[in-house]
Amino acid sequence: xxxxxxxxxxxxxxxxxxxxxxxxxxxxxxxxxxxxxxxxxxxxxxxxxxxxxxxxxxxxxxxxxxxxxxxxxxxxxxxxxxxxxxxxxxxxxxxxxxxxxxxxxxxxxxxxxxxxxxxxxxxxxxxxxxxxxxxxxxxxxxxxxxxxxxxxxxxxxxxxxxxxxxxxxxxxxxxxxxxxxxxxxxxxxxxxxxxxxxxxxxxxxxxxxxxxxxxxxxxxxxxxxxxxxxxxxxxxxxxxxxxxxxxxxxxxxxxxxxxxxxxxxxxxxxxxxxxxxxxxxxxxxxxxxxxxxxxxxxxxxxxxxxxxxxxxxxxxxxxxxxxxxxxxxxxxxxxxxxxxxxxxxxxxxxxxxxxxxxxxxxxxxxxxxxxxxxxxxxxxxxxxxxxxxxxxxxxxxxxxxxxxxxxxxxxxxxxxxxxxxxxxxxxxxxxxxxxxxxxxxxxxxxxxxxxxxxxxxxxxxxxxxxxxxxxxxxxxxxxxxxxxxxxxxxxxxxxxxxxxxxxxxxxxxxxxxxxxxxxxxxxxxxxxxxxxxxxxxxxxx
Numbered sequence: 001x002x003x004x005x006x007x008x009x010x011x012x013x014x015x016x017x018x019x020x021x022x023x024x025x026x027x028x029x030x031x032x033x034x035x036x037x038x039x040x041x042x043x044x045x046x047x048x049x050x051x052x053x054x055x056x057x058x059x060x061x062x063x064x065x066x067x068x069x070x071x072x073x074x075x076x077x078x079x080x081x082x083x084x085x086x087x088x089x090x091x092x093x094x095x096x097x098x099x100x101x102x103x104x105x106x107x108x109x110x111x112x113x114x115x116x117x118x119x120x121x122x123x124x125x126x127x128x129x130x131x132x133x134x135x136x137x138x139x140x141x142x143x144x145x146x147x148x149x150x151x152x153x154x155x156x157x158x159x160x161x162x163x164x165x166x167x168x169x170x171x172x173x174x175x176x177x178x179x180x181x182x183x184x185x186x187x188x189x190x191x192x193x194x195x196x197x198x199x200x201x202x203x204x205x206x207x208x209x210x211x212x213x214x215x216x217x218x219x220x221x222x223x224x225x226x227x228x229x230x231x232x233x234x235x236x237x238x239x240x241x242x243x244x245x246x247x248x249x250x251x252x253x254x255x256x257x258x259x260x261x262x263x264x265x266x267x268x269x270x271x272x273x274x275x276x277x278x279x280x281x282x283x284x285x286x287x288x289x290x291x292x293x294x295x296x297x298x299x300x301x302x303x304x305x306x307x308x309x310x311x312x313x314x315x316x317x318x319x320x321x322x323x324x325x326x327x328x329x330x331x332x333x334x335x336x337x338x339x340x341x342x343x344x345x346x347x348x349x350x351x352x353x354x355x356x357x358x359x360x361x362x363x364x365x366x367x368x369x370x371x372x373x374x375x376x377x378x379x380x381x382x383x384x385x386x387x388x389x390x391x392x393x394x395x396x397x398x399x400x401x402x403x404x405x406x407x408x409x410x411x412x413x414x415x416x417x418x419x420x421x422x423x424x425x426x427x428x429x430x431x432x433x434x435x436x437x438x439x440x441x442x443x444x445x446x447x448x449x450x451x452x453x454x455x456x457x458x459x460x461x462x463x464x465x466x467x468x469x470x471x472x473x474x475x476x477x478x479x480x481x482x483x484x485x486x487x488x489x490x491x492x493x494x495x496x497x498x499x500x501x502x503x504x505x506x507x508x509x510x511x512x513x514x515x516x517x518x519x520x521x522x523x524x525x526x527x528x529x530x531x532x533x534x535x536x537x538x539x540x541x
Contacts, residue, residue: 002365004497009069013062017323020054024462025428028056041309044295044480045471048309052428053316053396053464054324060306063315066495067305075494080301082107086264086501087359093501094260095267095486096297099290099479107262114258114272119283121237121275125194126165126282133226133234134191141170142184143276144214145198146206148265149239150174151347152482153198155340156269156277156289159478162337162406163281170280176206181213190221190235196276197238200259202245205510211249239272264501266347267486285475292479300487310484314491316396316466321370326394328371332380333400334420337473341400342374345485352489352500359499368496374398378419388427389459397465399424400481404472420467430461 004010029035029051039051039060055063067073079085082092082105097103098111124130128137143153154172157164171188173181185193195214199207215232222231228250237255238246246256257272269277270290278286296310305311320326331342353369374380377399388395401420405413431439436457440450468484470477493500516537519526525538 002362004070005365007069009062009065013059013066013319013323016059016062017054017319020056020059021324023054025052025054025464026461041307041312043299043303043309044292045477046296046309046480046484047467047469048312049467049469050312050316052424053466054319055316059319063312063319064305066318067311067315070495070497072305072311072491072494076301076491079490080297082262086499088499088502088504089261091501092262093264093267093490094262095264095270096294096483098263098268098270099293099297099483101291101294107260110258110260111271115287117257118272118275118278118286122278122283122286125279126168130194131234132191132193133222133231136189136191137167138194139167139169139192140188141168141194141196141276141279142188142214143170143172143196143198144174144181144207144210145172145196145239145273146174146204147347148268149198149200149204149207149273151340151344152266152269153274153276155338155344156274156478156482157280158340159335159337159473160277160281160285160289160475162473163285163475165280165282168280170276172276173210174206176209178213181210185214185217190218193218193235194279195236196279197236197240197246197249197251198273198275199239200241200261200265202238202240202242202249205513215250237275239275264503266351269482281475288475289479292474292476292481293483294479295476296480296483296487300483310487311491313466313484313488314495317370317488317492318495320394320396320464322366324394326370326396327367328373328393329396329398330380330384330388331372331374331398331400332377332420332423333374334377334416335400335402335473336376338400339376342372344482346372348485349489351503351506353492353496353498354505355496355498358497364496364498366496368498377423378416381419381423385423388463389430394463397424397427397463399465399467401467401469402471402473403469406472424465424467426459426461427463427465428461430459430463431457433458 035051036049039055041048079093080096082094084090085093094107097107100108103111125138131137143150150172157170171184173184197207197211218231218235219228232250233252233255236251238251239257239259240246241259241261243253243256247253257275259268259271263271270293274286300308300310317329331345333341349372350369355368356364358364388397399420401417407413433454436454437450440453470481490500519528519537520540526534
């Protein structure tokens with residue numbers, strides 16, 4: 001056992017979990033009909049309802065003791081103060097500075113200079129002052145990146161479809177599979193297409209292969225009607241820390257927006273990485289996105305643990321994974337516009353928390369990041385919700401719902417909300433054998449047939465869920481929601497004692513792929529690798 005798991009604070013939670021798990025969730029509501037008032041939190045138009053979880057007042061007190069034990073409040077302040085909390089790369093994690101209007105530090109000044117540059121550029125494009133090589137205005141923006149340079153911007157742009165500008169369409173290409181870029185470019189006009197190449201190092205394999213293919217596509221269409229230099233200057237911009245490499249590619253320095261090593265890729269959509277979002281929804285709305293995130297930053301930094309939404313979400317994650325042995329969490333946005341949100345959270349959560357050693361390099365003796373998955377409601381109800389309701393796994397659920405809709409079809413939106421709330425209720429209440437039997441008998445079924453079929457209709461219930469309810473889906477509320485999950489992940493990393501801001505696990509496959517690619521392009525059979533890898537390479541050759 002470690003100092004954490006052997007501590008009185010941890011052991012008190014072990015004992016309380018054993019007692020609390022014997023009390024069904026719906027019994028907690030019968031004991032306290034006003035349970036929602038005690039186990040919900042609210043800030044800036046976002047409600048966290050965690051009343052349908054295996055918690056009581058004592059559990060919340062014990063959570064607070066654990067937060068104090070691990071020094072969560074001090075760790076939060078260290079992050080906002082710019083301390084070097086990414087100890088394996090000797091960097092701070094200053095993504096919150098990207099959305100802070102008051103930050104007068106050196107980094108803060110650079111951030112606001114970049115935002116002003118973005119605003120000037122966005123204004124020129126949307127007012128048709130920035131024109132392609134033929135003098136035509138830009139109508140399509142293609143972002144080429146991967147990981148944090150793709151998932152965040154693509155998710156935000158999709159989520160904010162109600163705020164899309166007329167005349168500008170944004171597209172996102174990430175996969176090295178050539179079909180992704182080719183299918184994206186097929187309906188586009190090179191004369192009116194702008195490429196945004198997003199890569200901190202400007203050496204990322206997938207991004208650079210796609211960038212070179214896009215460059216060839218543009219220059220082929222140009223066919224000498226403009227010089228390569230002038231064509232690239234009108235149709236390519238970059239977001240990178242490696243200005244030299246971007247210039248070498250052919251992008252002029254004035255078209256290059258900065259990235260900084262004190263911002264991790266999965267936390268970077270608030271920076272110039274969000275340029276395609278700003279081009280798609282306008283700079284004012286992009287600033288509103290930042291403002292919403294900043295509001296959540298203030299809440300996270302200043303609010304005690306028991307009233308702190310990201311902290312409570314982190315403690316609930318710890319509760320289920322480390323005390324109830326849950327291996328995954330499902331995220332269910334009941335909003336088609338948020339259908340990419342689970343994929344975005346997969347990188348944020350699993351890349352940050354998928355570690356097997358503590359910050360000091362010692363093996364960790366508890367489970368770390370769980371599996372994050374999900375899809376938009378109500379689609380999931382007709383596929384994997386079967387597993388949630390009647391499967392053998394304990395899978396806590398995050399439901400995300402929007403009170404108001406911009407759609408004119410209000411009745412259909414109410415049906416969406418009804419399904420969302422019904423699913424969380426069904427997970428909690430389930431259906432007993434007695435209820436299933438009575439239901440079948442009321443349909444006129446014989447007692448023997450009802451007895452045979454009823455066990456198949458039993459739903460165990462007692463399955464926890466949390467609901468996040470937004471007043472509406474706007475740039476500001478989305479910013480707050482995203483920042484909430486960012487801070488939840490950081491708080492969870494502090495509880496576990498791991499580094500949330502490195503990702504060494506993704507490097508090995510990249511290194512190995514270089515040698516395998518060399519063998520794929522060489523003549524003759526290979527025998528350099530294991531038997532399986534050799535056979536797969538030789539089969540493809």
